[in-house]
Amino acid sequence: MRGLILSAVLCMSGICAQAEEIVLGLSSDTVSINTNFDGSEILIFGAIKRDAPIPDEPRMQVIVTVSGPSEPVTVRRKEKKFGIWVNTDAVEIDSAPGFYAISTSSLLGLSLSETEDVRHRISIPRAIRSVGAPANIANSETFTQALIRIKSRSNQYQLNEGTVSVDDQTLFRTSIALPAALTEGDYQTRIFLTRGGAVIAQYETSIYVRKVGMERWLFTLSREQAFLYGLLSLAIAIFAGWGASAIFSVFRR
Numbered sequence: 254m255r256g257l258i259l260s261a262v263l264c265m266s267g268i269c270a271q272a273e274e275i276v277l278g279l280s281s282d283t284v285s286i287n288t289n290f291d292g293s294e295i296l297i298f299g300a301i302k303r304d305a306p307i308p309d310e311p312r313m314q315v316i317v318t319v320s321g322p323s324e325p326v327t328v329r330r331k332e333k334k335f336g337i338w339v340n341t342d343a344v345e346i347d348s349a350p351g352f353y354a355i356s357t358s359s360l361l362g363l364s365l366s367e368t369e370d371v372r373h374r375i376s377i378p379r380a381i382r383s384v385g386a387p388a389n390i391a392n393s394e395t396f397t398q399a400l401i402r403i404k405s406r407s408n409q410y411q412l413n414e415g416t417v418s419v420d421d422q423t424l425f426r427t428s429i430a431l432p433a434a435l436t437e438g439d440y441q442t443r444i445f446l447t448r449g450g451a452v453i454a455q456y457e458t459s460i461y462v463r464k465v466g467m468e469r470w471l472f473t474l475s476r477e478q479a480f481l482y483g484l485l486s487l488a489i490a491i492f493a494g495w496g497a498s499a500i501f502s503v504f505r506r
Contacts, residue, residue, distance in 0.1 A: 273313075274302045275444050275456035284431060284440075284462045292433045295319070295460060297356075298426035299444065307422050311449040314357065314364035315417045315425045318375060318445075319460065321352030322438035323382075328396040344396040348382040351436045352409050356427040358417040366450030373452060375445065377401055377410055408432045435462050 280296035297317055307313075326349045330342040357364050361376065370376050383397055404410035409432060417427040440460040446453050 272303060272305045273446055273454050275446060275454055276300045276302055277444060277456050277458060279442075279458070279460065282458070282460055284435070284460060286435060286437065286462065293431045295429045295431060296426065297429060297442065297444070298424075299456075300424050301422070301446065301454075303423075308448070313419070313422050313453075314359050314447045315419055316358075316361070316364055316375060316445040316447065317356045317417060317427055317429070318380075318441075318443045319352070319354045319429050320350045320380060320441045320443075321462075322436055322440075323348040323350045325349075326400060328400050330396070330399075344383070344393050346381060346383045346397060346400060349400060350380055351438075352431070352440065353377055353380050353404075354411040354413065354429050356411075356413040356416045356429060358415065358419045358425070360414050361412065364447050364450065365445075365452075369447070369450060369452050373443075373445065373455070375443075377412060407434065409434065431462075437462055 277297070277299040280298075284293050284295070301313070326346045328344050328346060331338045332341045333339075355361065355375065355377065365375060370379050374380050378397065378401065381397055381400065383393070401410055408430070411430070413427075413429075417425055419425045440462055442458050442460055444456045446455070
């Protein structure tokens with residue numbers, strides 16, 4: 254009896270082994286950015302390995318997130334004064350991903366409870382961290398909402414509900430569209446299994462986004478030889494101006 258009680262206590266505290274485990278695959282774990290890069294698509298697929306029969310209820314849901322490198326962002330509010338649009342208030346958001354995509358097998362609100370969202374920072378608003386705002390700004394949350402709207406319009410923030418296909422509660426797959434305006438870095442990929450809104454298993458990996466070819470050379474040059482990069486940029490601008498002038502003169506003749 255004492256052994257059964259101890260086993261139950263261990264399971265309640267989360268020490269016992271998970272009954273469901275994620276086995277993941279990616280169509281590619283590297284995205285190369287060159288001069289012709291206009292976006293890419295990553296296929297994410299996997300399976301659930303189980304130590305017990307599939308529970309009848311509640312039904313399992315799958316959530317996939319892909320998050321790009323995070324950095325501070327300053328969001329400004331513009332107002333029209335005397336017929337001119339000017340910056341008035343500004344809020345610096347402590348950390349916001351340059352790219353963030355969520356794909357789910359069902360509606361996000363049905364797949365994930367608010368408590369679990371706070372714990373794992375899965376939804377787009379939770380992925381953005383804004384600790385505080387200037388005392389003179391009362392509605393600082395509107396600045397975060399504005400950032401989400403701007404990023405969503407450029408496809409850099411995505412909420413793709415119902416796009417994860419789940420077969421026999423065991424196999425799952427989805428695809429994430431990566432826009433052309435990607436920043437270089439490691440893109441954290443997370444997969445969550447949920448039942449009744451609670452996370453029962455998760456898995457993390459990374460997709461590596463790297464500049465290659467001329468893009469890589471120019472990027473490295475701008476970071477390591479800033480003076481030489483400036484001279485090269487000036488020379489290219491002068492040459493382009495001279496070339497355009499020469500071509501225009503030919504046409505005039």
